[in-house]
Amino acid sequence: MTAENELLTMYWDNECLYMLDQRLLPHRVEYLACRKYPEVAGAIRDMAVRGAPAIGIAAAFGMAIAAYEGLAKGYDQPQMQAHLTGAAKELFKSRPTAVNLAWALERLNRWLSDNAGLPPQETAAGLLLEAEKIYAEDLANNRLLGINGAALVPDGSCILTHCNAGALATGGYGTALGVVRAAVEEGKDVHVYIDETRPLLQGARLTAFEMIHENIPATLITDNCAGYLMKQGKIDLILVGADRIAANGDVANKIGTYALAVMAAYHAIPFYVAAPLSTIDLTLPSGEEIVIEERSPEEVLYCGGQALAPEGINVYSPAFDVTPAGLIKAIITEKGVVYSPDQEKLYKLFAKG
């Protein structure tokens, strides 16, 4: 698998994980080569790779890298075990909010305990296979999710989106943008309004990039403009992704999402969250319990190395906010669409075959 023909979020080649450095987009397409698991943790922390499903996949490959590191060092089975436990802990700490990270690591840890006696070589091969499965399943789930969501997109719709919940945030295709892609594949006309999404401009840099790449009509706006578009009746529906969904349907997503949901309710515009089941965390009763990451002031204070504000000003920069389930018309998943999400419906979704 190489990145020559298609822009892949990441790919594995010869015991190395190549990750598209999304901080350089849309200007440069460069892949970071990670041969040690702390490099993967660093790439997640510094947001070379971002998007809840994508960082889950990256963490899974990070475990495979750790295993191949252990192999190269000639670790025996107990040494390998200790080494992998350390790797899982470090990868887990790289970012706190997106649950897919914990979900992927837990899945690999489960595989490890189910296969505790295996020799190091087979452990490494097994972890790699499991990571590749997570990657492939994410892509397949996004396609299913896209089909489920496309039914909610009327022909001729203007769709507002925030941040990047696209191919670049996932194993490919995307969640919110997967729904857009599926609607377009069904022959529907759509127009996407893209919130630029300060501070890191994932909308301007990544979503705009994906829309141009796919020839989907789109317009970039500042985050300040979204409410005014709704007031003018220019938005038919809002589609966003999610970083963690609590058992009651509360959604943590990129900062600014909550305000969009309130504005959507005020203007009676349907507000949809598109996310795979790996983003739903049934262990948390509500959004109140979701840890919200605070990012460095520098991300607000500088843009392209240039200072935007005077020296000495305080900054508050949470990366995410929580949107209460009551403001969400439906959560779109690979297993179906959950209207007016609540704990009962989300539990049922997991029980579904």
Place this chain on the structure above:
Amino acid sequence: MTAENELLTMYWDNECLYMLDQRLLPHRVEYLACRKYPEVAGAIRDMAVRGAPAIGIAAAFGMAIAAYEGLAKGYDQPQMQAHLTGAAKELFKSRPTAVNLAWALERLNRWLSDNAGLPPQETAAGLLLEAEKIYAEDLANNRLLGINGAALVPDGSCILTHCNAGALATGGYGTALGVVRAAVEEGKDVHVYIDETRPLLQGARLTAFEMIHENIPATLITDNCAGYLMKQGKIDLILVGADRIAANGDVANKIGTYALAVMAAYHAIPFYVAAPLSTIDLTLPSGEEIVIEERSPEEVLYCGGQALAPEGINVYSPAFDVTPAGLIKAIITEKGVVYSPDQEKLYKLFAKG
């Protein structure tokens, strides 16, 4: 009057208007010297000077400059008259939304028709005096407005503000920030949350600069963060300025203001607009009739010369939006506070001695 000790938005010296180039703040303090009225129109259009009251004052001085240009060219009275008519037209066109521009030019035109027979020298001196009056009155009105507004600011308040409605947007002291200053002068503790205000970052560049300059505790946030702060109960009141207020109390202000007002209503947070009477346009029945300026895509696409988005993406960038009167708890003016503003109350305000 010089800029040596105090940071003045603009000052007049020896037939020249020196305007603080606000595009360079907070990094460089430089004054643009305007000796021809088209330079003043250009400075308004390109936002070297911005803020509704400040551009009204600048336009008034632009007329004085035009008169001194005419004098230097040895124009007789009819030539001067024609020259000033042309100048007023060009200055009027420089920006469409802020009514203070039209208000100031109308006041000078009225002075001109009241003093139609005067020789050119006296016309120039008279226009300059009128411009200086507008400047001084704006400052005085902001101080009155500040005192009126400070009564609405409880001790210990956290105040959210958008864009820059400060000294730099006016003849000095400021409207929304004038209220903050007056509250601080009364000994109240306040904390100001500053929306950075994309695309031109007047909050990050100018409001943060003013708060640091005055030692008023403040925190800079992205525009995306405002709603989340309200949800957390961290905002006690919202204070913004205005670019034009219609007769029914609808307010045009910096893009993003409307969303804040909707969010404020949702969270039951008082939303106040601080503006002098020169911002109220009784000729417009409602905000529907306010012309909203669209700015160049480059302001969204570039930051400090660096491209933020991929080439070829469409951009929509209205400079302002309109907040319906129903979302505004009160308009704070130099003549008093108008709760639940409507046409009757605003007419009464003008009639007040």
